[in-house]
Amino acid sequence: MHVSLSSLAGHRVVITxxxxxxxxxxxxxxAAAGAELWLADIxxxxxxxxxxxxAKYEVPVSFSCVDxxxxxxxxxxxxxxRGKWDSIDGLVNNGAIATNVGGKNFEDIEIELWDRVQTVNVRGTWLMTRALSPLFxxxxxxxxxxxxxxxxxxxxxxxxxxxxxxxxxxxRSLARELGPRGIGVSAVAPGIMRTEATEYVxxxxxxxxxxxxxxxxxxxxEDIVGVVAFLLTEPALSLTGQALPVNAGFVFT
Structure with a gap:
């Protein structure tokens, strides 16, 4: 099925x-696909x-500072x-911290660092999903x-x-819990990218x-976002529960 760039028109999407x-x-x-956005970031x-x-794409974009x-x-x-939107159509749980890349062996990781990474990346993803799920x-x-x-x-x-x-x-677990509501949950697993966030790698x-x-x-x-945008569309429901390694073939599954 061909999905056009206008396939997110009328959708409301939160991106952490x-x-x-x-x-x-x-x-x-x-935004280029027509979605109304709400960005969240610390x-x-x-x-x-x-x-x-x-201004560039002429779509409404809101922002909130969130920890x-x-x-x-x-x-x-x-x-x-909830005060502005009566419903949302998409959530991208992108917010995370990537510390210790290529750094310490497992014996040398500080407990504080371990807890911080799990708190933001795991608990934060769960809590954001839980908080917004009634609006889906x-x-x-x-x-x-x-x-x-x-x-x-x-x-x-x-x-x-x-x-x-x-x-x-x-x-995978959320895909089964939310599937009866018609909500799809998927994951994108990219490799290391060249961004300002990986300059220390x-x-x-x-x-x-x-x-x-x-x-x-x-x-x-830019090599990843087309897949993410597609997964937010209605035809992507068939991919619920899947983790897609979008990494130009470094890992095959």
Whole structure:
């Protein structure tokens, strides 16, 4: 089935971590497809991102500053959304922290770092989904941004891998719980991308990916967003529960 770029026209989509990087590019793709957006991010610069996208694509774009590590912040955000929207059609759980990439062995990870990563990446994804789920329309779609590191078991990255593995597992369970309401839940598992958020990643880790892909070379957010935008459409319901490794062939499943 061909899905046109106008396939998100009239849809309302929430994107966490939307201030910059992958989240910003996802927001642009959704806006280009006609969606009304609400960006959530701990970075206040997300307000400027929202204004820029709204002006460029002539669609309504709202922004809220949200801390995924704070349950009260998520609850307040959900109440704010409910005050403006009577329903939503899409949620992209992109907000996360990626610490220790290519860094410490599992024996050397601090408990505080472990807890912080799980709190934001796992609990934050769950709480945001729970807070917004009453607003989902019957064409609702949830896309969780995971990582292909959880599919191949990258070394020296245990806290992050554990969190993204949990996101994939939650995707499958939520797909079964929300499926009877007609809501699809899927995950996208990209490889390491070239963004400002991965500037600290050791070059050897980038080299591993860029030479090991079936289609060699770097990966950018623009290479991912078409899949994310499709998963927010109505025809994507058949992919519910799936974790798609969108990584130019570094991992096959």
């Amino acid at each position: 971590g939307g201030a910059r990087g992958l989240g910003e590019i996802i927001a642009e793709a959704c 970075l206040e610069e997300g307000g400027k991102t929202a204004d820029r996208i709204a 995924l590590a704070a349950p009260e912040s998520i609850a307040t955000f959900a109440e704010t959304v 329309s019957t064409r609702g779609r949830i896309v969780n941004i995971a990582s292909d590191t959880a599919l191949w078991g990258a070394p020296r990255l245990l806290a992050y891998i554990a969190s993204k593995g949990a996101v994939i597992a939650m995707t 050791p070059q050897e880790r980038h080299d591993l990916y860029e030479t090991g892909r079936a289609v060699p070379g770097p990966q950018y957010p």
